[in-house]
Amino acid sequence: MKIKFLGQNCFLFTHNGKTILSDPFYNFQKDKTGFDITAQKIDYVLITHAHGDHTADVAEVLANHPDATVIGQPEICGYFKHANNIDINFGGSAKIDDLKISMVPASHTSSFPDGTYGGEAAGYIFRLPGKNLYLAGDTGVSAEMAIFPKVFGKLDVSILPIGRHYTMCPRKAAFAAKELLLTPKVIGCHFDTFEPIKINHDNAKKHFADAGIEFSLPELGEEFEF
Numbered sequence: 001m002k003i004k005f006l007g008q009n010c011f012l013f014t015h016n017g018k019t020i021l022s023d024p025f026y027n028f029q030k031d032k033t034g035f036d037i038t039a040q041k042i043d044y045v046l047i048t049h050a051h052g053d054h055t056a057d058v059a060e061v062l063a064n065h066p067d068a069t070v071i072g073q074p075e076i077c078g079y080f081k082h083a084n085n086i087d088i089n090f091g092g093s094a095k096i097d098d099l100k101i102s103m104v105p106a107s108h109t110s111s112f113p114d115g116t117y118g119g120e121a122a123g124y125i126f127r128l129p130g131k132n133l134y135l136a137g138d139t140g141v142s143a144e145m146a147i148f149p150k151v152f153g154k155l156d157v158s159i160l161p162i163g164r165h166y167t168m169c170p171r172k173a174a175f176a177a178k179e180l181l182l183t184p185k186v187i188g189c190h191f192d193t194f195e196p197i198k199i200n201h202d203n204a205k206k207h208f209a210d211a212g213i214e215f216s217l218p219e220l221g222e223e224f225e226f
Helices: 029-034 059-063 074-082 141-151 170-180 199-211
Strands: 004-005 011-014 018-022 044-046 069-072 085-087 093-094 098-106 123-128 133-137 157-161 185-189 214-216 223-225
Touching: 004 185, 018 069, 029 223, 069 074, 074 085, 074 199, 085 199, 098 141, 123 141, 141 170, 170 199, 199 214
Parallel strands: 018 044, 044 069, 069 085, 133 157, 157 185, 185 214
Antiparallel strands: 004 011, 004 223, 011 018, 093 098, 098 123, 123 133
């Protein structure tokens, strides 16, 4: 699986020829990533919650890729009224070939910019043969995180928000990684996009180093191999 960071919680996951775009918000920093939705194949749109910095570009994605399938809460799928969707809830999963994406709770609010209720915020566990990835979405530290490795097995990589103010800060995310998620590697997200979530990069790296967690602070457009 390849993972490309497009800003905030927007990632492009590519697996077995299928593409999954999470929380579309790529236009805000498009000048730094060069991401062109018209030239990109999109098979699935995965949404963690309804806030504008996670859904602003969904309509554009679906206009350019009408055959794409939306995966998210029933409230979110209902809001977009797209013909193709997989509406799941906590405990539910979506299957894409040998990849199983399971919805898990996130500690965060969720409503669309127009005030429409977006259901409860979520994260997702990507379950591949022999390895797991956790996409947290927007969340604070939650005791429920300790259950995830017990239910799903080792979380080989976790993508965690670290921008503080609206989500965990680096110190809290490092604590969650070490003490609750038991994950050896973290990719940071949801940082630096706006003034309230700007972070000190050196300080963030130190928190994870002190916790013994391998940590990546991705550049816009950077791609990872999982």
